[in-house]
Amino acid sequence: xxxxxxxTDPSDMPLGPRQRALLxxxxxxxxxxxxxxxxxxxxxxxxxxxxxxxxxxxxxxxRSGLVRCRKLTNGESVYAPLERDDHHLTCVSCGHSExxxxxxxxxxxxxxxxxxxxxxxxxxxxxxxHGLCRSCQQSEPLxxx
Amino acid sequence: xxxxxxxTDPSDMPLGPRQRALLxxxxxxxxxxxxxxxxxxxxxxxxxxxxxxxxxxxxxxxRSGLVRCRKLTNGESVYAPLERDDHHLTCVSCGHSExxxxxxxxxxxxxxxxxxxxxxxxxxxxxxxHGLCRSCQQSEPLxxx
DNA sequence: CCGTATGCTGAGAATGGTTCTCGTTTTAGC
DNA sequence: GCTAAAACGAGAACCATTCTCAGCATACGG
Ligand SMILES: [Mn+2]
Ligand SMILES: [Mn+2]
Ligand SMILES: [Zn+2]
Ligand SMILES: [Zn+2]
Numbered sequence: 001x002x003x004x005x006x007x008t009d010p011s012d013m014p015l016g017p018r019q020r021a022l023l024x025x026x027x028x029x030x031x032x033x034x035x036x037x038x039x040x041x042x043x044x045x046x047x048x049x050x051x052x053x054x055x056x057x058x059x060x061x062x063r064s065g066l067v068r069c070r071k072l073t074n075g076e077s078v079y080a081p082l083e084r085d086d087h088h089l090t091c092v093s094c095g096h097s098e099x100x101x102x103x104x105x106x107x108x109x110x111x112x113x114x115x116x117x118x119x120x121x122x123x124x125x126x127x128x129x130h131g132l133c134r135s136c137q138q139s140e141p142l143x144x145x
Numbered sequence: 146x147x148x149x150x151x152x153t154d155p156s157d158m159p160l161g162p163r164q165r166a167l168l169x170x171x172x173x174x175x176x177x178x179x180x181x182x183x184x185x186x187x188x189x190x191x192x193x194x195x196x197x198x199x200x201x202x203x204x205x206x207x208r209s210g211l212v213r214c215r216k217l218t219n220g221e222s223v224y225a226p227l228e229r230d231d232h233h234l235t236c237v238s239c240g241h242s243e244x245x246x247x248x249x250x251x252x253x254x255x256x257x258x259x260x261x262x263x264x265x266x267x268x269x270x271x272x273x274x275h276g277l278c279r280s281c282q283q284s285e286p287l288x289x290x
Numbered sequence: 291c292c293g294t295a296t297g298c299t300g301a302g303a304a305t306g307g308t309t310c311t312c313g314t315t316t317t318a319g320c
Numbered sequence: 321g322c323t324a325a326a327a328c329g330a331g332a333a334c335c336a337t338t339c340t341c342a343g344c345a346t347a348c349g350g
Contacts (some may be wrong), residue, residue, distance in 0.1 A: 038271075107256075118279075120236075122274050123237065125274045130267075
């Protein structure tokens with residue numbers, strides 16, 4: 001690890017080579033990737049990492065404010081660079097998910113004051129709308145089972 | 146609670162007795178409950194349900210627009226009545242979570258137009274801010290057990 | 291009353307993404 | 321080089337959730 005750097009500043013956080021590799025794959029991807037997908041892509045990129053290392057470093061990158069994470073309804077976690085800002089509509093019936101080109105934080109309408117945060121340092125947010133997709137509305141009006 | 150006269154949905158789905166019991170426990174609770182907690186509370190309420198039934202009916206209640214669900218960082222899902230609207234600040238380092246008295250949808254600033262939804266029928270939303278709590282900011286720059 | 295179709299239930303097994311264990315390997319500092 | 325500390329990774333463990341499937345309840349026509 002780099003021998004200098006100032007603590008408490010995430011942007012100065014010295015990254016190890018594996019963390020840089022991880023981040024590079026995330027930034028090259030055109031969508032959020034799961035831990036397993038990342039593991040797979042690193043294999044192909046001749047950067048074999050153990051699965052434990054992938055997850056370990058994803059956790060560290062998240063604490064460093066470089067990567068964000070979101071849990072899908074199926075339990076998988078998907079990761080993306082912090083600066084990428086996307087949200088989704090997800091169907092509670094079939095699980096289908098599509099992008100939602102709106103962000104409640106970017107529009108600035110929220111009163112996210114320092115008072116509200118009370119010392120908490122925000123890194124990223126998740127905003128997802130859950131409901132019924134068009135086709136699930138049309139199918140059985142909720143077959144009681 | 147009156148047994149009927151619920152003026153909400155167009156789809157007047159009759160609930161089975163077990164789904165009503167589930168909903169009652171959720172409404173009586175003062176916080177979101179996990180599937181396992183619900184199972185436990187139903188035992189104590191002399192309404193023994195199998196765990197499979199708890200999860201099955203939670204899924205149905207969600208599709209019916211009566212219950213909402215959110216995934217915690219530890220993988221658990223927690224449930225609440227749809228009308229309850231709360232959000233949280235969650236620390237990516239220690240997992241500590243506290244309420245955030247703000248809702249981007251309630252404030253109405255979002256342009257959630259029909260055009261954007263494209264036939265999707267929204268039921269509920271999740272909005273969570275992730276970052277570093279005060280104590281994790283103070284502790285080691287990136288200490289990990 | 292049957293007989294049959296249909297759907298709900300739940301104990302236990304299976305699932306599967308993530309985390310943990312712990313011996314090995316690499317790095318940092320001298 | 322040498323030693324201590326940190327990072328690594330193969331495989332085991334974890335555990336919330338889902339699946340399986342036989343048993344039970346209900347509906348309804350005959
Ligand atoms: Mn956003
Ligand atoms: Mn809200
Ligand atoms: Zn759907
Ligand atoms: Zn914390």
